[in-house]
Amino acid sequence: MNIETLLSALAVSPENIPLNLLLAEAYKADLNFDQAKAIYLKVLTLDSNHKDTQLKLIEVLDLQGELSEAVVRIESFCQNFPDFGEAWVLRARLSFKDDEIGKAREYYQIAMALSSKLKDEGLEKEIGYVDEIEEITDPQVGVGAQDWSPEAIGSPTNAPPNSNNEFDFLSEIEYTKEVDVDFDHVGGMSEVKNDIRMKIIHPLNNPDLFEAYGKKPGGGVLLYGPPGCGKTLISKATAGEIHSSFYSVGLHQILDMWLGKSEEKLHQVFELARKQAPSVLFFDEIDALAADRSDLKGSAGRTLINQFLAELDGAHSKNDGLLILGATNAPWHLDSAFLRPGRFDRVVFVPPPDQEARISILDILSQGKPIDNSSFKSLAKKTEGFSGADLEAIIDVATEKTIEEAMKSGKIIPISERILLKARKEVKASTLRWFESAKNYAMYANQSGMYDDIITYMGIKKP
Numbered sequence: 001m002n003i004e005t006l007l008s009a010l011a012v013s014p015e016n017i018p019l020n021l022l023l024a025e026a027y028k029a030d031l032n033f034d035q036a037k038a039i040y041l042k043v044l045t046l047d048s049n050h051k052d053t054q055l056k057l058i059e060v061l062d063l064q065g066e067l068s069e070a071v072v073r074i075e076s077f078c079q080n081f082p083d084f085g086e087a088w089v090l091r092a093r094l095s096f097k098d099d100e101i102g103k104a105r106e107y108y109q110i111a112m113a114l115s116s117k118l119k120d121e122g123l124e125k126e127i128g129y130v131d132e133i134e135e136i137t138d139p140q141v142g143v144g145a146q147d148w149s150p151e152a153i154g155s156p157t158n159a160p161p162n163s164n165n166e167f168d169f170l171s172e173i174e175y176t177k178e179v180d181v182d183f184d185h186v187g188g189m190s191e192v193k194n195d196i197r198m199k200i201i202h203p204l205n206n207p208d209l210f211e212a213y214g215k216k217p218g219g220g221v222l223l224y225g226p227p228g229c230g231k232t233l234i235s236k237a238t239a240g241e242i243h244s245s246f247y248s249v250g251l252h253q254i255l256d257m258w259l260g261k262s263e264e265k266l267h268q269v270f271e272l273a274r275k276q277a278p279s280v281l282f283f284d285e286i287d288a289l290a291a292d293r294s295d296l297k298g299s300a301g302r303t304l305i306n307q308f309l310a311e312l313d314g315a316h317s318k319n320d321g322l323l324i325l326g327a328t329n330a331p332w333h334l335d336s337a338f339l340r341p342g343r344f345d346r347v348v349f350v351p352p353p354d355q356e357a358r359i360s361i362l363d364i365l366s367q368g369k370p371i372d373n374s375s376f377k378s379l380a381k382k383t384e385g386f387s388g389a390d391l392e393a394i395i396d397v398a399t400e401k402t403i404e405e406a407m408k409s410g411k412i413i414p415i416s417e418r419i420l421l422k423a424r425k426e427v428k429a430s431t432l433r434w435f436e437s438a439k440n441y442a443m444y445a446n447q448s449g450m451y452d453d454i455i456t457y458m459g460i461k462k463p
């Protein structure tokens, strides 16, 4: 059918989805990608769950040269519909265009595992895919009734020969019996503090009250935001706030040494924290468990992720008195299975400090130093976009400069406003880069409104 015919048919029934799709195809054949895109967007407003149309839209974006937007969208599509094979083929093709051959092969392999009917010989040649008969487990996470007891998991079969013994492994986890920071040591962040109080501290202290209102205990809080803005600090301070012990697990670093033995290890960490309850169990860089991390792609990685989910669910041991916190700079890499009820079901944005918060952070960071704190107001005015860690760097630089001067003059002089402002010029605001990439995810991968806080913070409009 030609465009004219389709247009006149649509004049009668403008919301007819199949007709609209035909028209979009016709425009595409005409290389009129802008019109095709507009129609796909229209179809998605009629039926936002139309998966084929979502993929078509992504293809058109690619044809228009909008490769990065296409990539962002396909990533989130695959996350939401992990068993939609066509999407993995498209993702493979886009990764190839994006010079990510290794990833392209992985994604293609997932597609093949889902359905061999999706075979695309042209693409196979381009990405150098050889059909190895390799078993791939279902990419969907956390489904099915599996037994996660240590007995059922059994002893790991592929543990490296020099695998770490108990002692080494525990030494990689930061454990603090009595934490010496509480919320007073964290500047600003009043909303985040309130969230943590409401979501995990109060329920821990008043379980009956919360139950009376039908609020189930359990689940964790996921903190996300630009680096250096206090996610780790406030997690530790949460333990200080309730006088509990604090376990901190940095996942990136630890995953590698765990590979092969990791389910067992993970279970032990949870068990340790459960024994010490009440305790705060903090997982830093939780995006290390991301679905697209290549070494977690195979079945071993899946097992580990499922184990983590089962521990969060308290499937085999109760998580009473356990406050679970996670932090990440890249929440979009995290499998949506982590965010389901009872898991990290409370997601909290930790923004850069505002002017008032910067003053209080400067106050906290400069405690015990001879410093002219009447100057913090003007410094705070000039440090928009600076993280708490950046402010710490300014104080460090200023301290060094002052010590130099003090040595020359032979007496103790306070850290002055002049020196602070000079130091400020040597430190860059580090949060801006984070927002550049966060913006894309907030605009194009924000299905459940998870990143609305970023949108509000940046003062941008939803597309």
Ligand SMILES: Nc1ncnc2c1ncn2[C@@H]1O[C@H](COP(=O)(O)OP(=O)(O)O)[C@@H](O)[C@H]1O
Pocket: 185, 186, 187, 188, 189, 226, 227, 228, 229, 230, 231, 232, 233, 234, 327, 353, 361, 364, 365, 387, 388, 389, 390, 392
């Ligand atoms: N709100 C804050 N109050 C006081 N210090 C802060 C704050 N935010 C960051 N800092 C300082 O910056 C350092 C790094 O912060 P951190 O908690 O590790 O950030 P993130 O985990 O978000 O990357 C902290 O150890 C602390 O010295």
Ligand SMILES: [Mg+2]
Pocket: 228, 231, 232, 233, 284, 327
């Ligand atoms: Mg941190």
